[in-house]
Amino acid sequence: MTATIDQVSEKTFDYIIIGGGTSGLTLATRLSEDPALSILILEAGADNLNDPAILTPAAYGSHFGNPSYDWAFKTEPQANVNGRSVPWPRGKGLGGSSAINFFQYHLANKGDYDAIEKLGNPGWNWELFKKYQLKTETFIEPEVKDQSINYDLAHHGNEGPLTVSHALTLSGLEKPFNDSLVKFGILPAPEPNTGTWLSPLTIHPKNRIRSYAANSYYTLASSRQNLTVLTGAHVVRLESRKDGNLLTATGVTFIYDKQTHLVKVGREVVLSSGAILDPQILELSGIGDKKLLEKHNIEVKLDLPGVGSNIQEHVFFTATHEIREDKKEEVQTFDNLHDPVEREKQIALFQKEGKGLLGLAINIMAFVPLSQLSPDSDTIYTQLKKTVDEGIASGKYSSLQRKQYRLQLEALKRGSPNCEIILVQGAPAIPGLAKPGKKYGAFYLLLNHPFSRGSIHIKSADPIDYPAIDPHYFEEEYDIHLLIELFKFSRRLAKTEPLQSYLLDEVHPGPECQTDEQIADFIKTYLVTTYHTIGSCSLLPLEDGGVVDTKLKVYNTTNIRVVDVSILPLHIGAHLQATAFTIGEIAADIIKGNV
Numbered sequence: 001m002t003a004t005i006d007q008v009s010e011k012t013f014d015y016i017i018i019g020g021g022t023s024g025l026t027l028a029t030r031l032s033e034d035p036a037l038s039i040l041i042l043e044a045g046a047d048n049l050n051d052p053a054i055l056t057p058a059a060y061g062s063h064f065g066n067p068s069y070d071w072a073f074k075t076e077p078q079a080n081v082n083g084r085s086v087p088w089p090r091g092k093g094l095g096g097s098s099a100i101n102f103f104q105y106h107l108a109n110k111g112d113y114d115a116i117e118k119l120g121n122p123g124w125n126w127e128l129f130k131k132y133q134l135k136t137e138t139f140i141e142p143e144v145k146d147q148s149i150n151y152d153l154a155h156h157g158n159e160g161p162l163t164v165s166h167a168l169t170l171s172g173l174e175k176p177f178n179d180s181l182v183k184f185g186i187l188p189a190p191e192p193n194t195g196t197w198l199s200p201l202t203i204h205p206k207n208r209i210r211s212y213a214a215n216s217y218y219t220l221a222s223s224r225q226n227l228t229v230l231t232g233a234h235v236v237r238l239e240s241r242k243d244g245n246l247l248t249a250t251g252v253t254f255i256y257d258k259q260t261h262l263v264k265v266g267r268e269v270v271l272s273s274g275a276i277l278d279p280q281i282l283e284l285s286g287i288g289d290k291k292l293l294e295k296h297n298i299e300v301k302l303d304l305p306g307v308g309s310n311i312q313e314h315v316f317f318t319a320t321h322e323i324r325e326d327k328k329e330e331v332q333t334f335d336n337l338h339d340p341v342e343r344e345k346q347i348a349l350f351q352k353e354g355k356g357l358l359g360l361a362i363n364i365m366a367f368v369p370l371s372q373l374s375p376d377s378d379t380i381y382t383q384l385k386k387t388v389d390e391g392i393a394s395g396k397y398s399s400l401q402r403k404q405y406r407l408q409l410e411a412l413k414r415g416s417p418n419c420e421i422i423l424v425q426g427a428p429a430i431p432g433l434a435k436p437g438k439k440y441g442a443f444y445l446l447l448n449h450p451f452s453r454g455s456i457h458i459k460s461a462d463p464i465d466y467p468a469i470d471p472h473y474f475e476e477e478y479d480i481h482l483l484i485e486l487f488k489f490s491r492r493l494a495k496t497e498p499l500q501s502y503l504l505d506e507v508h509p510g511p512e513c514q515t516d517e518q519i520a521d522f523i524k525t526y527l528v529t530t531y532h533t534i535g536s537c538s539l540l541p542l543e544d545g546g547v548v549d550t551k552l553k554v555y556n557t558t559n560i561r562v563v564d565v566s567i568l569p570l571h572i573g574a575h576l577q578a579t580a581f582t583i584g585e586i587a588a589d590i591i592k593g594n595v
């Protein structure tokens with residue numbers, strides 16, 4: 001049961017968690033295990049519990065633009081992607097982005113977490129993330145023991161709140177994709193993910209519904225008397241007092257039903273409002289870059305220039321092929337789900353028998369180093385290193401970028417996976433692309449370790465005004481260079497047996513797109529977000545632009561923490577939800593004094 005405003009307004013809680021999303025609900029569930037503590041979650045969206053629009057698998061993208069589920073952000077116009085403002089959907093409501101995401105559930109490779117420690121964060125490494133990820137999930141072994149499915153029980157939990165398993169239906173494209181990649185030396189991956197892989201998913205294979213923060217973690221805790229959840233509560237700012245140099249949060253101001261309210265805090269305020277809105281709430285609270293706050297006439301409580309800087313985002317674009325006529329019956333794709341009548345039929349079939357297209361998932365993926373994909377990888381590395389060296393010599397890069405780039409270059413040199421290819425069973429939603437009666441296979445080509453750095457800052461002191469999201473796409477040329485190489489690789493892969501026997505010629509962009517300039521223009525026109533923003537409240541030493549310390553506490557505060565993916569200081573080669581749940585688990589143990 002969610003609370004009424006009278007149970008919250010002007011009351012005091014030990015812990016106030018802002019945002020009932022992925023990390024926030026994880027943290028709240030663990031903290032409320034102690035009946036002596038009172039915990040409040042303030043969530044701007046609705047509870048959306050038991051909503052089929054969230055629970056039904058294969059609902060990819062159907063929530064986008066719907067204010068009941070999606071904040072529907074947009075970037076500032078991006079100079080290097082033809083001036084486009086790129087839509088950034090993000091989950092709104094209990095469960096946050098875990099309620100609308102695409103189900104893949106996995107950590108990145110070891111080196112990506114160890115890099116967090118190397119940036120000056122003792123203890124924040126692979127061992128820590130692995131230990132706590134095991135707490136998040138109960139892994140159910142798949143009934144279909146297809147040879148494409150590869151997993152290692154040592155890397156899975158068996159007592160966690162989330163249910164994780166593998167897709168109920170295979171499309172028929174898994175094995176040809178794997179076998180063609182082997183011809184390039186890219187082998188099926190052991191866990192964790194390096195190589196070709198079918199990602200585990202947060203779909204309950206028995207109930208056949210999405211497993212996410214609200215029906216896993218929150219369900220465990222929802223009847224506890226010490227946990228209060230207020231939905232429809234949009235947090236505006238933290239109230240605070242200053243004792244010497246240290247800031248202490250005393251309460252939280254929020255808007256509920258168009259009225260402004262205050263709730264007081266006994267111990268700590270935790271921001272779990274996601275990487276886009278954490279910086280807005282901090283800046284509206286007077287915590288951020290002094291010059292920016294003064295520009296908006298906000299009283300400066302803490303000059304903390306790292307807030308909203310160091311933004312890194314995964315992006316991708318799609319190359320689409322038609323499935324050959326003689327393979328159409330053999331291969332299952334999402335294409336038929338665009339027909340509303342067929343979709344209803346498939347939902348009924350899935351609910352009754354667990355069969356059909358809804359059991360398909362976006363899960364066929366490979367995490368590979370550039371050196372395995374491009375014959376020009378040595379030249380690209382040499383050019384990149386030269387650019388970085390010149391940038392350092394000219395003073396173009398901050399001390400943080402210098403450290404990050406050194407680690408990124410080292411990772412490239414040792415052949416750590418930095419590219420991702422997903423084979424999606426169906427055409428992307430580009431108007432006019434998919435023809436009725438045809439089936440498609442599409443390569444999603446992803447940039448996971450960008451060199452460009454962006455920012456997210458308030459545009460005004462109005463809390464309802466969305467912040468300016470400026471990822472600075474392709475400001476570092478290597479980022480687009482890598483995508484061009486990935487695209488060329490996807491063409492070679494499509495022409496390699498056995499995949500070649502399944503895929504007809506590329507229909508988008510198509511054969512007329514040949515030169516690097518043409519490919520770059522296609523990428524700039526169709527680039528989309530992978531929904532994985534990090535860095536806006538980075539876990540880093542203060543002198544490198546850090547916002548939180550290794551206990552996730554905001555610098556120079558006594559009781560304000562940030563607990564969500566905004567703390568990641570350098571991007572990882574994985575989809576982010578497993579890391580978000582894991583951060584919630586780690587934070588709970590930090591607060592309990594166990595880490």
Ligand SMILES: Cc1cc2nc3c(=O)[nH]c(=O)nc-3n(C[C@H](O)[C@H](O)[C@H](O)COP(=O)(O)OP(=O)(O)OC[C@H]3O[C@@H](n4cnc5c(N)ncnc54)[C@H](O)[C@@H]3O)c2cc1C
Pocket residue numbers: 018019020021022023024042043044045089090091092093094095096097098100101102103104105106233234235236272273274275277281530531532533563564565566574575576577578580
């Ligand atoms: C469309 C989409 C698809 C994705 N697909 C995958 C995938 O397949 N696999 C994967 O691993 N990852 C995926 N991700 C990414 C992953 O789901 C997120 O990175 C992760 O869930 C983020 O967790 P979080 O706790 O940081 O933020 P969120 O889960 O987004 O939680 C933030 C919460 O804070 C609330 N909030 C924000 N501001 C306020 C405020 N002012 N007052 C009160 N409440 C507020 C929000 O409404 C939200 O509920 C996807 C994300 C999206 C959006």
